[in-house]
Amino acid sequence: MKALSDFVKSGSQKMTADDLKLCIRQDSYLEALSDLLSPLNPSIILAEICADKCRFMDSKMKPLWLMYNPGAQEDMVGIIFKKGDDLRQDMLTLQMIQLMENLWKKEGLDLRYSGSSCLQQLLMLFNNERRSANLTPSRTHRMIPYGCLSTGNKMGLIEVVKNSDTIANIQRNSSNSAATAAFNKDALLNWLKSKNPEDKLDPAIEEFTLSCAGYCVATYVLGIGDRHNDNIMIRETGQLFHIDFGHFLGNFKRKLGINRERVPFILTYDFVHVIQQGRTNNSEKFERFREYCERAYKILCRNAMLFVNLFAMMKAAGLPELTSFKDIQYLKDSLALGKSEEEALKNFKVKFNEALRESWKTKVNWMMHSLAKDNRP
Known part of the structure; x- marks a missing residue:
């Protein structure tokens, strides 16, 4: 994926989505990019990369938009490979949004645990997760903290919603x-x-x-x-x-x-x-x-x-x-x-x-x- 990203960026303004698809269709890329466990969700198998549906986005870092047939699953799965940004900051933000969601779902509970450490409060919060599932929809703020994983220095994967x-x-x-x-x-x-x-x-x-x-x-x-x-x-x-x-x-x-x-x-x-x-x-x-x-x-x-x-x-x-x-x-x-x-x-x-x-x-x-x-x- 890093090699593909470098290829896209090296082509500068002349690079097209067809150039990317042609590159992915090479045997070496097809073999390397197929039959993977998704790093974002290990329960999903990225069986076959669909070169015809892959592209790169038009933002500054030219992220790769890669689409997969997930084998037994019905719907296609998409992942974005982004090189050039520190995705650890995105990961932290998304985790905080998920934490906020959990707090909102438990708005009927007093979460200000006196005498508890920050880590103890966090453990209590996640241990109570199942109980929050029974709350009525009107009491939740439907957030979507999508999957995001930093895989190296200023590079990583993002889930396609x-x-x-x-x-x-x-x-x-x-x-x-x-x-x-x-x-x-x-x-x-x-x-x-x-x-x-x-x-x-x-x-x-x-x-x-x-x-x-x-x-x-x-x-x-x-x-x-x-x-x-x-x-x-x-x-x-x-x-x-x-x-x-x-x-x-x-x-x-x-x-x-x-x-x-x-x-x-x-x-x-x-x-x-x-x-x-x-x-x-x-x-x-x-x-x-x-x-x-x-x-x-x-x-x-x-x-x-x-x-x-x-x-x-x-x-x-x-x-x-x-x-x-x-x-x-x-x-x-x-x-x-x-x-x-x-x-x-x-x-x-x-x-x-x-x-x-x-x-x-x-x-x-x-x-x-x-x-x-x-x-x-």
Whole structure:
């Protein structure tokens, strides 16, 4: 896979997907890339690589998109090989999102174990996992912490989430111009309608609402940066999820000295349009979404020291954006460590309103990203 990645990058602008497929069809590559246990899920056998369905993505690192027939399993399995980014940071972020999901599922339990160490709390949390499975769907925030594995220095594998697409593609396919695509508030709702006809639409919107609430809180608390519309995806079932966590703990990207991300988290009016089922006067649905966000945030604040301690233990790993205790200060601030729950919630409400009020800045950022992508040679 590393050799394939180097081959793609060496071809620069002239390289095409057909060149990659031709390379994979060579006997040496077919033999090396077939009949493998998936490193992301050892219960899956990657029986036969499907060269015709393989490609490389058009992002900066040119990740490989490799598709497999998994033998006895029915559906094809996709893995992404990425070389050039430290995926350990992605792994840590995804593990924290999974931990948040577990905490939210147990919101009826008091997880502030007095006198327990951070590791003891973590063990208790995972030992109680089975009990959380009986909670009703309305009490969960449907997150998708997809598989991610660092396999070497700045390289690794990422799971392909099937039946999903990026916000950017959905917007682009519903508009004739990249300049206006990001401002089409009907694109997401119309896409969900096309994938979920009739009585399937309401459950899909509910999935969107819950997952959007979860990721609004998670990305704010962890300070996730680089949130353009190619880094946010939606499954056909309605679940929204974020990808690519190369920037966290408030390390937001800058362009020409200007902070490109000037909102606490992503909550655009087209997201609100879906949550309100396309009706501008459906404030009840939006207020319910706001309550989900506030409840999720309060639960994380009650467990602030768990997250702070876990990040502190990872400091010695040498992650690009987690090298000192100073880097963890963002987490302490976002979780309002040392403040009362009332003060913490008051601050979050300010951030929530700011994210909604300033969402037009997110749209401008998405438009610039789409234009830059379309103009890429």
